Amino acid sequence: MLQVLDPAAVRSWVRRSADALGRSRAEIDALNVFPVPDGDTGTNLHLTLLSAAEALDALPEAEDGRAWQALAHGALLGARGNSGVIVSQAFRGLAQVLAEAEGRGRDLRDGLVRAAELARAAVMRPVEGTLLSVLAAVADAVRDATGELGEVVGAAAREARLALGRTTGQLEVLARNGVVDAGAAGLVIILETLAEVVAEAYAEHHEVPAPTTKITLMSEAGPGYEVMYLLDAGQDAVARLREELDELGESLVIVGGDGLWNVHVHVDDAGAAIEAALEVGRPYRIKVAYLGGRTHEPSPGRGVVAVAAGEGLAALFRRAGAVVVIREPGSSPPLAAVLAAIREAGAEVAVLPNDTGVRAVAVAAAEIARDEGVRVSVLPTKASVQGLAALAVHDRLRRFDDDVVAMTDAAGHTRHGHVWIANREAMTSAGLCRPGDVLGVVDGDVALIGTALAAVAADVADRLLSASSELVTLVSGAGAPPGLARAVQHHVERARPDVEVVHHEGGQGGYPLLIGVE
Numbered sequence: 001m002l003q004v005l006d007p008a009a010v011r012s013w014v015r016r017s018a019d020a021l022g023r024s025r026a027e028i029d030a031l032n033v034f035p036v037p038d039g040d041t042g043t044n045l046h047l048t049l050l051s052a053a054e055a056l057d058a059l060p061e062a063e064d065g066r067a068w069q070a071l072a073h074g075a076l077l078g079a080r081g082n083s084g085v086i087v088s089q090a091f092r093g094l095a096q097v098l099a100e101a102e103g104r105g106r107d108l109r110d111g112l113v114r115a116a117e118l119a120r121a122a123v124m125r126p127v128e129g130t131l132l133s134v135l136a137a138v139a140d141a142v143r144d145a146t147g148e149l150g151e152v153v154g155a156a157a158r159e160a161r162l163a164l165g166r167t168t169g170q171l172e173v174l175a176r177n178g179v180v181d182a183g184a185a186g187l188v189i190i191l192e193t194l195a196e197v198v199a200e201a202y203a204e205h206h207e208v209p210a211p212t213t214k215i216t217l218m219s220e221a222g223p224g225y226e227v228m229y230l231l232d233a234g235q236d237a238v239a240r241l242r243e244e245l246d247e248l249g250e251s252l253v254i255v256g257g258d259g260l261w262n263v264h265v266h267v268d269d270a271g272a273a274i275e276a277a278l279e280v281g282r283p284y285r286i287k288v289a290y291l292g293g294r295t296h297e298p299s300p301g302r303g304v305v306a307v308a309a310g311e312g313l314a315a316l317f318r319r320a321g322a323v324v325v326i327r328e329p330g331s332s333p334p335l336a337a338v339l340a341a342i343r344e345a346g347a348e349v350a351v352l353p354n355d356t357g358v359r360a361v362a363v364a365a366a367e368i369a370r371d372e373g374v375r376v377s378v379l380p381t382k383a384s385v386q387g388l389a390a391l392a393v394h395d396r397l398r399r400f401d402d403d404v405v406a407m408t409d410a411a412g413h414t415r416h417g418h419v420w421i422a423n424r425e426a427m428t429s430a431g432l433c434r435p436g437d438v439l440g441v442v443d444g445d446v447a448l449i450g451t452a453l454a455a456v457a458a459d460v461a462d463r464l465l466s467a468s469s470e471l472v473t474l475v476s477g478a479g480a481p482p483g484l485a486r487a488v489q490h491h492v493e494r495a496r497p498d499v500e501v502v503h504h505e506g507g508q509g510g511y512p513l514l515i516g517v518e
Contacts, residue, residue: 051078271335
């Protein structure tokens with residue numbers, strides 16, 4: 001029997017736990033009636049443990065001292081669903097203690113106590129009869145333990161199994177359906193697998209308790225969407241986000257630290273949950289799952305959704321056949337507006353975000369629409385001129401996948417730039433700018449600083465042009481000086497008579513002139 005929970009044992013434990021959850025996930029999924037009957041708890045726990053196992057597998061043997069940190073980080077990044085997020089936080093608690101300890105019985109004891117504390121603290125409104133209850137029971141069972149590693153882990157596994165049985169009587173919805181808590185059932189497998197690893201033998205066969213009655217899923221109405229994302233943000237910002245999400249929905253769990261967080265919440269307004277994150281940090285790996293309620297029949301046919309930062313641009317996109325979502329300059333459109341546009345566009349839809357900051361909202365809306373049966377592809381358009389180029393090659397008669405490839409290729413071959421007036425002093429990639437300076441942006445980076453709009457815009461066009469360029473598109477913004485686009489057009493025609501130049505009134509705010517080169 002092992003005396004020390006060393007890195008090799010940790011690797012074995014996590015890999016075996018992932019395999020065991022993989023074998024049992026369908027049975028655990030069938031138990032899943034709380035907090036919503038979405039039937040995926042076993043699958044989510046399996047994927048969470050797989051991510052942790054892969055993080056450990058990627059850790060070189062020379063860095064085995066970081067095994068606990070790798071386990072916690074891998075679980076955090078791959079956490080899926082409410083239970084997966086809570087388990088990742090429990091791993092974080094274990095890591096906080098065991099990363100700097102020998103891994104003996106007393107160390108595991110302290111780690112389990114810390115795991116229960118962190119997991120409960122992560123849940124905004126803890127409910128008894130869940131994974132949290134089993135973690136708390138395990139912590140109480142080992143809190144005063146003084147024995148060897150095998151004794152501590154054996155006591156933890158036994159108490160977890162007993163506490164699992166008690167969950168049915170602790171939560172009304174479990175009692176009504178005659179089942180134990182699904183997340184807690186997964187935790188039992190994880191702890192019993194640890195006991196097996198420590199004992200170096202499979203002493204007993206591990207099965208999730210079968211339900212005592214036929215499972216009937218909950219019929220009560222609840223929030224419509226499960227929203228999850230990773231978030232780069234500071235501690236204070238996450239505290240504000242926690243308060244806002246608590247008002248928006250339920251089943252809120254936020255875990256992590258050191259600037260990286262995993263956020264899980266059930267809400268009716270998925271867009272609001274994502275927009276709240278955009279206000280405090282950088283959300284990514286956004287996942288939105290439809291939990292039930294009203295469904296939407298996809299509109300027939302194929303379409304394109306384009307996001308536009310101005311009425312003029314919106315008119316251009318509409319003339320090209322797109323369903324348009326208008327946004328305010330410098331902001332993202334509401335997720336609900338993008339989702340409504342996708343539903344209107346058809347059963348197969350290409351989405352043109354036309355701005356890097358809009359992409360997260362577009363991806364989230366696409367996730368919801370896919371759950372409703374719509375085929376959706378979000379194209380990587382970073383500027384309006386790329387969206388116009390993509391629409392120019394859109395062909396409704398082509399196969400959807402082929403059409404997406406053609407549009408993506410057209411957008412990717414369109415270089416983009418613009419000019420704007422600095423409103424404050426700042427350090428840019430071209431040097432220090434001051435209020436009133438004209439900034440020339442090439443492919444997203446400030447490339448030059450000048451004093452005259454027309455001169456800077458002409459310079460931007462020159463930098464975008466190459467020997468193979470064929471078309472220059474100029475889009476004038478709201479309040480652009482008269483003659484600005486004409487001056488740039490004449491400059492390009494003189495320098496490159498072989499290139500076609502077209503001009504549109506875009507009406508976008510903030511940017512007097514957008515420039516695209518294909």
